[in-house]
Amino acid sequence: MTGGKIRNMEEFARVSGISRPTVSKYFNDPGSVRSSTRARIEAALEQHDYRPNIYAMNQNRKLTKNVGVVVPLLSDPYFAEIARNLEQRCIAAGYRPTLFSSHGDPAFEVEVLETLRSLKPAGVLLAPLGRASDRQALEKFCSDVPTLIFDSSVDEIGLAFVGSDNFQFTAHITDYLCRTGEPPCFFEMKTPANPNAHRRRQSYLNAMQEFGHTPHVISIDGEGWGFEEIGRLGGHEALQKGSFSTNTILCSNDRLAIGLLTACYEKNIRVGRGDDCAIRVAGQDGHPHSRYTCPPLTTISHNYDAVSQTAAEALFTAIEGQVSPWKSTRLEGKLILRDSA
Template sequence: MKHNKIKNMAEFSQLSGISRPTVSKYFNDPNSVRKSTRAQIEAALTKYDYRPNLFAVNLNKRRPKIIGVIVPDTADTFFSELVRRIEESCAASGYLVIVLSSRGDPQLEGRSIETLLSLKIAGAIVAPLGVNSDMTLMQSLQSRIPIVFLDSRLDDETPFVGTDNFQSVPLITEYLCRTGTPPTFFDMPAVNHNASERREAYLQTMQRLGFQPEVITVAHHHDWRFEDVGFVETQRVLAGAGFPTRTVLCANDRIATGVIAALFRHGWKIGREPDCDIRVAGHDDQPLSRYTCPPLTTVAQDFDRLGHLGVELLLARIDDDDFRAPPSKAEQLRIEAKLVMRDSA
């Protein structure tokens, strides 16, 4: 009923005859009020067609239950899957989530940090660009609220959750060496610390196994358009001397998608069958990797553990009144990946 609609919680309290603290307590946790009171509130909600602005309610709290999240690209299926897990964990703990994207641009990442600084939030989970991140702004954010780095870290002190590249890359490198020709490593742009770690893990593994490392370097050092980089650089390789081996291990699945597209364009048959020209493997197991043609062999990062542990670490810091004090031992969690064997290698 239009004439019964009200604008804020104070009006709702007055019209329903329920005290403002009790109403607020209900919206924080419906089970925290008596069953009879809960029924009275819910009947009034129906009568007055009222729903509170939970965002505004949270901002007015001494400890607002809002978490900020910054990722490089929400269109990237890797980060969209992580955000989904973060939202699930936060919702289970009664927190709202604000998601911002830097789109691989250091200036936009800086603006995202400034946006979080302007808001009253409980803490933040940040997947930093890394190489080009504005450390002054990042340190300003760290001084204001608890923060956890996700996927890529910037220091050895801030809590961090990410995949153990020195476990995941050796795992797939050893598999490729065991089942065919040793892999050539197709590098990724140096956009964060994962790039250098994965390349170094490959080099160490090949040397340990007694094989000659081969690396395809890329020209776009700060480009997050990984499919484009893989496609363009593969065409450059094919126009020149070609790949040093008949197996290619890509630094991430999005690079592998571009590599596969370029190889297909040149008429190469990809796969592990005897009549195939080349094998291609990746890293991450993004949701679309099983749908490439052929489906991509890769190592799977554990999205559930990455997202849920990131939230768990952050909530523990939020509950610590002395979160600004340097931790006696950094909580830097590195999660193992699993080999996923498909038709591409």
Template structure:
């Protein structure tokens, strides 16, 4: 056993390509070609290297094997939050699609900070990644850095499309369609819904707010929007939804209305406020209160009551974004051939509405 309690290998440990070259009996350039592409060396040499590697303990250096390539085989991804299961699912879809295409994903998180987002973009440029997928913070992202990124390498936006970057390729949800179908549903089964918005920092929430207004006007209803300002500086998502509706319910407002939340995390906070006030939202319950969200967050089937929402096709967003980025990597990063692909949402009817 070694010092960690794991079985000790009897294989000789090799730390460098030079040592491995001597141990196997082939030149270092031949080894380098083998690690880049085994089919690039003669079959007899490839078999000799394969047998030699079985006799030693050696892990090729990821970066060293790519130094002489025009391609690093890496795709950079920037997401805004680590504690959001939506982005966990999006990253999973991206990584699976990238692996299938033969690429390795390097992930950075902007932690809701434009300066960190800009530094992550600069890091990717310094690493010479083959391309980048960015889920941006919004219009407060550093546009100058994003412009440099787009000029230097194939670059795409996913999930969110700030107005400052209208010419960049984008894959995300069709918020007009997805918000429209749940607004129409809530208007059909009860009183026209109130929209529980978010502070003006979330681009997708603003898109859904505009989509809600458009659908309400189309249906001949007066839009009602609440929660556009943060009640507390640190209140985001669940805390925001809970605080806004706690205040409304305390004043006797909206206790018998349908409430459409900007996203599921806000809706989870809304459910918390309802429980605090002894309210029981749901399409099969008395009182008229209904609460719905958007995204189909993984926890939605496990809330009490389970949350009615609109599912984004997150796996497809990741897959389509990688497919398009790989096309750009293998072709030309031509700004004239812009692609904007919007995917439909699907209504998920559960207990809350």
């Protein structure tokens, strides 16, 4: 960084001894210019640290390099983690990711999509709110912007869907619980925000039938995204009423389980698989926090890396021109055995 400040691409082209259109081409795709030219531009870049004006760039480009990443609730570490993962993959692939959270609010989700639309992104990685989402708005957005849906599926919209195999999740952990103790009952929200919850319930019912056990589902009240509190309150009520039919409780997700663990603590009920424990509790998701609950939570974890890799690559492929029919990819989870079950 020596020379005076470079004001625009014209000046930068002059100092690097290359024509402006070629410089423009370089910034659009460094591989599209001859390697000797690329070397000269990069040498000049070291001297002058010029960066093209992104507004002027994006105004005229047919396709920006922007990628939107939208999650339902960024304050949920699960989504924060997957968003971070996706963000890094976008950067690595030469895109400019922008992060958005719907904050659990369908109206805000629509606003986010509107904002996103005005960003003219090359593509969007969208984890919809689910049940509460404005289907029509989503559909319209997907028809305008190349959108890959992840985490939670809403019909067959967008380019494709990538997420976890919730049937496998619940079947697998139900199997584990049945083999190691009393068959589990299933603890869930009556009106879950996320459609994955329905698959999990169904998978639980299937698995129990297959194993020859009688299923038992406890559906608790509660609206919104405060799952821990919903789980805690629902747990208190269920414990009070004796709604749990066995000593083993499989929760629809980890955050619900975390709330239930708190309820158990508050009711002085010892959780775990030891002889001195009254009940076993398991979750589903492999939530970043699940390692640190007391007891640490047995759960079945998303394959964060594989989900984000598959999702990101599918989007990039589509952006770069490969058209392929809508497809749903569901990845298996991995059982994580800890002390709670």
